[in-house]
Structures are given as structure tokens and as C-alpha cells.
Amino acid sequence: MTTTAQEKTNLRPTAAPARGADVRRHELAAFLRSRRERITPEEVGLPRGTRRRTPGLRREEVAQLSAVGVTWYTWLEQARDIQVSVQVLDALARTLQLDGSERAHLFQLAEAVDPTPAASCTGVTPALQEILRSLEPLPASVQNSRYDILAYNRTYARLMGDLDAVPPEDRNSMILVYTHPEWRRSIVHLEETRRLMAAKLRASMAGHLTEPAWKMLVKRLIAESPEFRENWRRYEVMDLRARTKEFLNPYVGRLTLEHTDLFLNQASGARMVTYAPADDGSRQRLEQLYDLVCTG
Known part of the structure; x- marks a missing residue:
């Protein structure tokens, strides 16, 4: 029995259904276009001009503001099969002014883990929040081994400015200690503190060398702080330990405090960072600071 040309055509395998990755890329492309088109040039400090036909921002403007190549970003909106790093996703989220839900959606579509502190706060329980409040007027916060500040009480929020x-x-x-003006002004022994913190970060990073969030943090610090670059090149390491710290608080003046880390999960490095007054004067000024934040 012979087979006609038409029958041969019918016997050809049909196109395979779109793979999940293809669907995800097209959804990501559509989402980026929709977010780009809703932002006006004025919202990001760009002139509108007189010949603008594109609603919202142009692709090249998003690429420029996010420090990525125009061709690469165009491919991303065309749903091409390209790799997207968490650093680029973070930059796009900032440029496109995504809120928390939109940012989470962006990272989910890209099948990436959001490295920001806001995405890591799920472990801070209501009970832990209550403990932070109960410690006031002692400043206290919850941090992970990468120094992300996951939660804090009111006196910690005003210890070095307005957190x-x-x-x-x-x-x-x-x-904050390397780039934020208020924090830098508030730390009495700034250079020593920076050097010690860089050494502690390097020691902590030994178990996280391949993790994007850690690499992203170091890359950002190297780019934004010459002081960090210098300290990072020293390859010094130091473990966490209790020590006395001095602050020049912008609201109540000089504070001498005993810094203690209370570990919540030794494996992950999650800890409660606490500060207790080292003298009566500091105790009184902490109480003044607490009164200020409660009535302010």
C-alpha cells in the first residue's frame, strides 16, 4: 500500500507543546514590557522630549538606567533564551520601581532567588518581634550572617540616624557602615569598625562563596566604596565577638555600649544583635532616645 503526499504530510509529527521555560520567558517578557510602559520619563529623571511615541520608557532607557546592554535587554523582552543574573533582576526591579509583590513575581518568573533582606524576613516571627520590643530602651536587631538587618526595635532604628x-x-x-553618611558620622572609631566588619564578612563568606546574594553584596561594596576595596584586599578574617562600641548619636550625643550577639540559629548565622549601656551616662541617654522615638 502506497502513501500519498498529503498522507505523508499528515503523518509528520506535530510541533511539541511549548516547554515550561518557554512559557515562563514569554510571561517575563510581557511583564517587563507592561512595567516599562507604565513609567513616565519624569519619574526617573529623564526629559520627555517632543517626539516620544512609546508609552512610558523606551527599552534603551531601561537598559541605561539598569546598566545593562540595550541589545541584551531587547532580547529579554523578546523572550529569547538568555541567562539573567540576580544582579540584573535587582537592577531592573529598581529601575521599573516594582513594589514588593511585583518584585517577587519578577524573580519567580526568572526562577531566581531574591537576595534582598525584604525577601528573607519570613523567619522573623511575631514572638521574636515582641522580644525586640521588650528589650527597649536597649537597641536590638535581628541580622543574618550576611549582615542583612531583618528586624529591629525603635531605639535601634534611631541609634545611627533613621533606619x-x-x-x-x-x-x-x-x-550602611561603608556608604551611608549618617551611619558613618555616628560611629566614633569608623576606620577600625570598617576593617573589623570586612574581616568578619570574609570569615562568614567562606561557607557561601558560590551564593549569588553574597557575591552581589561584595560586588556592590567594591563598586561603591574605595575603603571596602582596600579592606577586602587585606584578606583578614575575624569571628564574631562581644566588644565595646562608641556612637555619636545625632539625637542624644555620645553612647558607649556593649555589643553582644545572641545566636538564634548557629547554622544559618541568624542572630540578635544587642547593645547594653557601658556606663550610667549612656544608660540615661538611651532612655532619652527611647522617649524621643516614642513621642516623635
Whole structure:
């Protein structure tokens, strides 16, 4: 029995259904386009011009603001099969002004883990929050081994300025001590503190060398702080230990405090960072600070 040309055509295998990765890439592309088109140039500090036809931002503007190549970003919106790093996703989320839900959706579509502190706060239980509140007027926070500040009480929020005003993705002690003006002014022995913190970060990083969030943190610090670059090149290491710290608080003046880490999970490095007054004057000024934040 012979087979006609038409029958041969019918016998050809049909196209395979779209793979999950293909569907995900197209959904990511559509999501990026929709977010890009809703933002006006004025919202990101760009002139509108007189010949703009594209709703929202142009692709090249998003690429420029996110420090990625125009061709690469165009391919991303065309759903091409390209690799997307967490650093690029973080930059795009900032440029496109994504809120918490949108940012989580972006990382989920890209099958990536969001490295920001805001994405890591699920382990801070209501009971732990209550413990932080009960410690006041002692400043206290919950941090992980990468120095992300996951939770804090009111006196900690005003210990070195106004932590509430800092974007969640920047609430990291390493970033703040090396780049934030208020934090730098508040630490009496700044250079020594920076050197010790870089040494502690290097020691902690030994078990996380391949993790994107850690590499992203170090890359950012190297790019933004010459002081960090210098300290990082020293290859010094130091473990966590209790020590006396001095602060020049912008609200109540000089504070001498005993720093203690209370580990919540030794394996993950999660710990409660606490500060107790080292003298009566510091105790009184901490109480003044607490009164200020409660009435302010």
C-alpha cells in the first residue's frame, strides 16, 4: 500500500507543546514590557522630549538606567533564551520601581532567588518581634550572617540616624557602615569598625562563596566604596565577638555600649544583635532616645 503526499504530510509529527521555560520567558517578557510602559520619563529623571511615541520608557532607557546592554535587554523582552543574573533582576526591579509583590513575581518568573533582606524576613516571627520590643530602651536587631538587618526595635532604628528612611534593600550593616553618611558620622572609631566588619564578612563568606546574594553584596561594596576595596584586599578574617562600641548619636550625643550577639540559629548565622549601656551616662541617654522615638 502506497502513501500519498498529503498522507505523508499528515503523518509528520506535530510541533511539541511549548516547554515550561518557554512559557515562563514569554510571561517575563510581557511583564517587563507592561512595567516599562507604565513609567513616565519624569519619574526617573529623564526629559520627555517632543517626539516620544512609546508609552512610558523606551527599552534603551531601561537598559541605561539598569546598566545593562540595550541589545541584551531587547532580547529579554523578546523572550529569547538568555541567562539573567540576580544582579540584573535587582537592577531592573529598581529601575521599573516594582513594589514588593511585583518584585517577587519578577524573580519567580526568572526562577531566581531574591537576595534582598525584604525577601528573607519570613523567619522573623511575631514572638521574636515582641522580644525586640521588650528589650527597649536597649537597641536590638535581628541580622543574618550576611549582615542583612531583618528586624529591629525603635531605639535601634534611631541609634545611627533613621533606619526607617533607608530602603529595605539597603538595610544591611555592611552597606550602611561603608556608604551611608549618617551611619558613618555616628560611629566614633569608623576606620577600625570598617576593617573589623570586612574581616568578619570574609570569615562568614567562606561557607557561601558560590551564593549569588553574597557575591552581589561584595560586588556592590567594591563598586561603591574605595575603603571596602582596600579592606577586602587585606584578606583578614575575624569571628564574631562581644566588644565595646562608641556612637555619636545625632539625637542624644555620645553612647558607649556593649555589643553582644545572641545566636538564634548557629547554622544559618541568624542572630540578635544587642547593645547594653557601658556606663550610667549612656544608660540615661538611651532612655532619652527611647522617649524621643516614642513621642516623635
